[in-house]
Amino acid sequence: MANAERTSSERFWRFALYGALLFAAAYYLLPLYVMVTTSVKGIEEIRAGNLIAMPTAITFDAWSKAWSSACTGVSCNGLSGYFWNSVRMVIPAVAISTMLGAINGYILSKWRFPGSNLVFAMILFGVFMPFQVLLLPMAQTLGWLGLANTTTGLVFVHVVCGTASTTLFFRNYYVGIPDELIKAARLDGAGFWRIFWRIILPMSTPIIMVTLIWQFTQIWNDFLFGVVFASGDAQPITVGLNNLANTSTSVKEYNVDMAAALIAALPTILVYVFAGKYFVRGLTAGAVKG
Known part of the structure; x- marks a missing residue:
């Protein structure tokens, strides 16, 4: 009973x-x-x-119009140009910031040097720094480099701002790899880069997936840097979506606005649908330990 x-x-x-x-x-x-x-x-x-x-x-007329003929300010060419701007921005920015984070994390966890903890603390400070604080110095830097109002300039900005997070992810993950493994490889004659490419990187698939998904989402969805550091043909899709939604016409076409929003969100939705399980596995494998 x-x-x-x-x-x-x-x-x-x-x-x-x-x-x-x-x-x-x-x-x-x-x-x-x-x-x-x-x-x-x-x-x-x-x-x-x-x-x-x-x-x-x-x-699907609203989708077609949002992609190719909706007005985004004075231009009526839809979101297609903005979309490909984001693609050209996000791929190199994600790849470079991920690789830099992996190298930094490898050095700070397995090749420590005097002051390495201080360096890590300074990099960690960048994770919590409000992006608004960076606008003026970053604008001046882009002007000095001749990268203002360009897609390349946006790539540079996202790499600089994203490397702090990627370094944190990789460093905390690599701390869990036994130091004895590195010492044994060094005794066998392997150097800095050979250990990294042959031993460390093949073991980094979980944290690489976490970092790729994290960086892709952050960079693709960014609006602040896109509207401040780019103009005209270099603006990303988030700026184009804002321009489309705020363009005044005689008739408010909600179906076009919704289609445009879905076009802008579709890449990140697909990333989480097809790679979300790897994100969770990477986190549980040690991405947020430390």
């Missing part, structure tokens, strides 16, 4: 837990549902229908 009551109680709480999780998932996914359904509705249906109603006729 007691076992039956306990089983019944466990079943009740299990259902209650699943119900709460389903409610939370539906609550957080509702805005995405509204965006998707609105983006495939015609403007007349949006005016006449319920916000959360399913579309009576699916059309």
Whole structure:
């Protein structure tokens, strides 16, 4: 009798837990549902229908317009140019900042030198520094380098600002690798770079995935640096989306705005859908230890 009551109680709480999780998932996914359904509705249906109603006729005209012909200020060429600007910015910025973080973390954890803890503390300070503090000195630096208002300048900014985080990730991960492994390799005649490429890097897949996903998300979604340090043809998709949403026209096309927002969000959504499990595995493997 007691076992039956306990089983019944466990079943009740299990259902209650699943119900709460389903409610939370539906609550957080509702805005995405509204965006998707609105983006495939015609403007007349949006005016006449319920916000959360399913579309009576699916059309991708809003997506086509958001991509190629929506007005973003005085230009009416859609988001396609801004999208490819972000692609050209995010790929080198993510790759360079990840590699620099791996090398820095390797040095600070396995090749310590006098003052290495102070250097790490100074780099760590950069993780918590508000980006607004960097705007004026970074603008002056980009001017000196001749990189102002260019995609290359944005790559430089994101590499500088992202290296602090990537160094923290890699350093805390590499601390968990036994020092004896490095000492044995050095006794066998392996040097700094050979140990890094042949031993350390092959063991770094979990933290590399964490860093790639983290950096991609941060850089792709950044608006502040894009609007401050770029102009015209060099602006990323976040700036283009803001320009599109704030461009005044005679008719407010909510379906175009929603389609544009989804276009801007799609790369990061796909990254987390297909690589999210690697992000979780990397974190549990030691990315936030230390």
